[in-house]
Amino acid sequence: MTLEQPAAGEPRRPLGPRDPGDAWVVAPTGERYWGAFGAAGLLALDPGRGVLLQHRVSWSHFGGTWALPGGARHQGESAVDGAMREAAEEAGVPAGAVRPRLVSVLDLDIWTYTTVVADVTNPFDPVISDPESVELAWVPVADVTDLPLHPGFASSWVRLRELLTVRPVIVVDAANVVGSVPDGWWRDRAGAAARLIDGLGALAARGIAGDVLRLPESRWYPEIVVVLEGQAGAAASVDVPDGVRIVVAPAADDDEIVAQAAAHAEGGHAVTVVTSDRELSARSVSAGASVHGAGWLRDLLDAR
Incomplete structure (x- = not known):
């Protein structure tokens, strides 16, 4: 591959068209940050192997240190899409191999860096697929600070490491949520449940703001457990x-919802039960969950 000769500290790029995002942002005090539209990186977590880190080539910014696969966001590109693209380009992370769990944003006013923490759902071996890496490795969480880390990653790791144990789960009382809107659900309970499931899938994909879940950081992608009963059970197909x-x-x-809440809470998850039923709400709190009413979830489903 023919490469451009970089300026001091600038990432080396292939010759050819560049995205407008491949440029430096210069602060009034002289500091330079790579990515005209900000930058993003992927913190992939494999429960058996640790986190995926990149040993940066010597000519890169803070060369010789270890950090996350990542780089400048393209024009019009979301932070999650940017992190996934960069991880594929730099570490060969396959599409569909990870699922985002949370998004953490460092906002310096003139520039942002977004860390996408994602769980490995389909194990893979990283591949050095561009010239910006000397080495790629799965590093046990406890051993990360033994490496010479990129200063930016070293600063964020202190906070991010604590978040690796936080796994939000939303348990949905489907009958209660479906019944909160007079849309004819009583004529087709399974169809109404299927519509709810479809909406929850869209919500799972776009995530939920941290403050809405009473969690730190910008955005989370919780697991959503939908409990169906009676005729609505046909929607499981x-x-x-x-x-x-x-x-x-x-x-x-109600018993199944409480059982789901208790099992996830005992497993260390941050559990939210969605129901407007007072008795079930009290039982869910006793099981270790927080509770929101059906209207809370409806508002999230309606938001775009």
Whole structure:
């Protein structure tokens, strides 16, 4: 591959058209940050191997240090898409191999860096697929600080490491949420449940603001557990969107919702139960969950 000769500290790029995002942002005090539209990186977490880190080539910015695969965002590109693209270009991360869990944004007013923390759902071996890496490695979480880290990553790692144990889960009382809107659900309970599941899939894909979930950082992508009962159980046969799991209650759906909340809370998850039923709300709180009413979820589903 023929490469441009970079200026001091500038990432080397292939000859040919460049995206407008491939440029420096210069602060009034002289500091330079790569990415006219900000930059983004992927923190991929494999439960058995640790986090994926990149040993940066010597001619790159802070060369010789270890950091996340990442780089400048393209014009009009979301931070998540930018992080995934850069991870594919620099580390061969396959499409569909990871699922975002949270987004953390460092905002310096003139420039932003977004870290996308994602769980590995399909294990893979990284591949050096461009000249910006000396080495790629899965590093156990406990060993990350033993490496010479890029200063920016070293600063953020202190906070991000604590968040790796936070796994939000939303348990949805489907009957209660479906019944909160007079859209004819009583004529087709399974169809109404399927519409709810479809909407929850879209919500799982776009994520939820951290403050809405009472969690730190910019955005989270919780697992969504939908509990169905009775005739609505037929909706379990639909194609289930990524990030959504369907549970068909064997009997009273309230008992199943409480059981799901308790199991996830005992597993260390941050659990939110969605229901407007007062008795179920009290039982869910006793099981270790926080509770929001059906209107809270409806507002999220309606938001774009």
